[in-house]
Amino acid sequence: MSATAAKEIWFITGSQHLYGPEPLAKVAENGARIAESLDAESDIPVRVVFKPIVTTADEILNTCREANNAPNCIGLVLWMHTFSPAKMWIAGLTALRKPFLHLHTQFNRELPYSTIDMDFMNLNQAAHGDREFGFITARLRLPRKVVVGFWKDPETVNEVGAWSRAALAWNESQTLKVARFGDNMRNVAVTEGDKVEAQKVFGFTVSGFGIGDLVDRMNQFTDADVDQLVAEYRDTYTIAKEHDRIDSLKVAAKIELGLRAFLEEGGFGAFTDTFEDLHGMRQLPGIATQRLMASGYGFGGEGDWKTAALVRLMKVMAQGLTGGTSFMEDYTYDFSGEPKILGSHMLEICPSIASDKPSVQVHPLGIGGKEDPVRLVFNTSAGAGICVSIIDVGNRFRMIVNEVDVVVPEHEFPKLPVARTLWVPRPNLKIAAAAWIYAGGAHHTGFSQALTMEHMQDFAEIAGIELVRIDDSTKLHELRRELMWCDAAYKIH
DSSP states (O other): OOSOTTOEEEEEEEOOGGGOHHHHHHHHHHHHHHHHHHHTOTTSOSEEEEOOOBOSHHHHHHHHHHHHHOTTEEEEEEEESSOOOGGGGHHHHHHOOSOEEEEEOOSOSSOOTTTOOHHHHHHOOHHHHHHHHHHHHHHTTOOOEEEESOTTSHHHHHHHHHHHHHHHHHHHHTTOEEEEESOOOTTOSTTOOOHHHHHHHHOOEEEEEOHHHHHHHHTTSOHHHHHHHHHHHHHHSEEOGGGOOHHHHHHHHHHHHHHHHHHHHHTOSEEEEOTTOOTTOSSOOSHHHHHHHHTTOEEEETTOHHHHHHHHHHHHHHTTSSSOEEEEEEEEEEOSSSOEEEEEOSSOOOGGGBSSOOEEEEOOOSSSSOOOOEEEEOOBOSEEEEEEEEEEOSSSEEEEEEEEEEOOOSSOOTTOOSOEEEEEESSOHHHHHHHHHHHTOOSEEEEESSOOHHHHHHHHHHHTOEEEEESTTOOHHHHHHHHHHHHHHHHHO
C-alpha cells in the first residue's frame, strides 16, 4: 500500500526582472542545484522537481494552477533567491490548493569577505527577499511551514523531509476511504463525530457496511485458500502446540481473506469494526486486523473511524522509516516506581511494533459472546514514540500528541494474551495524563515509534486543525490557558 510512488514536490524559485538576464540565469542555475541536491536526499521520500523560476504575477499564478492540476504534485517548496515583490504572489497563493513549505536559505554557505560586491549582494538577497514573501503569507494567513538553514545541512534536510511526509499523508487523505463494519460501540462519546465535516476538513470519506457484507465475501473463499493462509501463519510466527487449534485458525484465516478482499476491491485504506456487531461471524477479527495493519491499513476499534483514518495517514507518513505504527489504547497504569502506561487493546495491535517474532495464540475474549479469537502476542521494543488522538470538539477538530518513551517491562505477562506496549509519557504520567484529559484526548490513539512531534505538527498545519502538544516542557497551567485561548480564537474565527 505504498503512497510514495511517483509523487513529487515542486521546487519553485522566486525572483524578478529588475536584475537583467544574466543574474536570472544564475538564479535558475542555483535553484536547480538546490532542487537536485534535495532530490538526492534519502530523508525526503519523494522526488524534488525543479520548475522554471517565476518572475511575474502571471508566471506565479500559472505555476500554482499547474500544481493544483498535477496529480503527482503533493506540494511546493518556495524560495526567494532574490527580492521578489510579494504583491506578485497574491493571486497565485490565493489560488494554490496544494500545501507549501517556505525554505529560507541562500545558495552560498559563507560570506565571500574578500570578494563580496554589490553584484553579489543583488543576486543573494534571500535574507530580505524571504522576509517580503513571509509578510504576504502572514498577511494572507496561509498555513505553511518555514524552514531556516543552509540547504545542505542535515537539520534543514530533515525538516524538509518531515514536511514532505506530512504532505504525503495530506495527499493520501484527499482520496482515503474508510469502511465501517457496524456502527460505533453504543453510548461511547469520543468515537462519534461529524463525518461530513471530516470530509470537508480532511478529504477522506467514511462509509458504513453491514457485517453481512463482509461475511458474504468471506464465504466466497475455498478451503484451499484458507489452508494456504493457515500455512503462512505457521511459517511467519511462532505457535505453541496448545494454540495450534486448526478450526480456530481456519476461521481467522477466512476472516482475513474476506476482509482483505473487501478492502482491496472497494479501494479502502482503513476500516473499523465493533464487538457489539458480529452477526454471522464466529470470531472477532484479531490476527486479520493485525496483519492488515502491518500491510499499511488503518484501523479503529469500536467504530472509531477518526482513529482508523489517522492510523492510515500515520503509516503513510512513516513509510521507509525505522519503527512501527499501530492502533493503540491507553489501557491501565503502573503507579509504582516511575509511573507508566500499559498500552494494548483486546486484539488489534500492529506487529510492526513487535520487539521480536510474534506468537499466534488462541484465548477466550470475555466480551462479544463469540468463539475464542486468534491473535498475535508480543511486546514492543524500547525507544521514543508518540501517541496521537484526533477528536471532534464541536466546532473544530483537535489533534493531541504526547511524546512517550517505551520501556522494556521488568516482569513477564504470563496471563495477558494480547500485544502490549509499556511507556512513560513525557514529561511524566501525572502531568501528561492530566493534560490529555483537559484536552479531551481519546482513549484510542495512533501510536508510532517512526514518527515524531514534528511530523504531526506539520500535518496539523497543512490540515488547518488545532494541535495540542504534550512533551517535556508541558506545564498544566500553561496548557489550560492555551486551551482557553484556542476556544476563544475558534469562536472568533
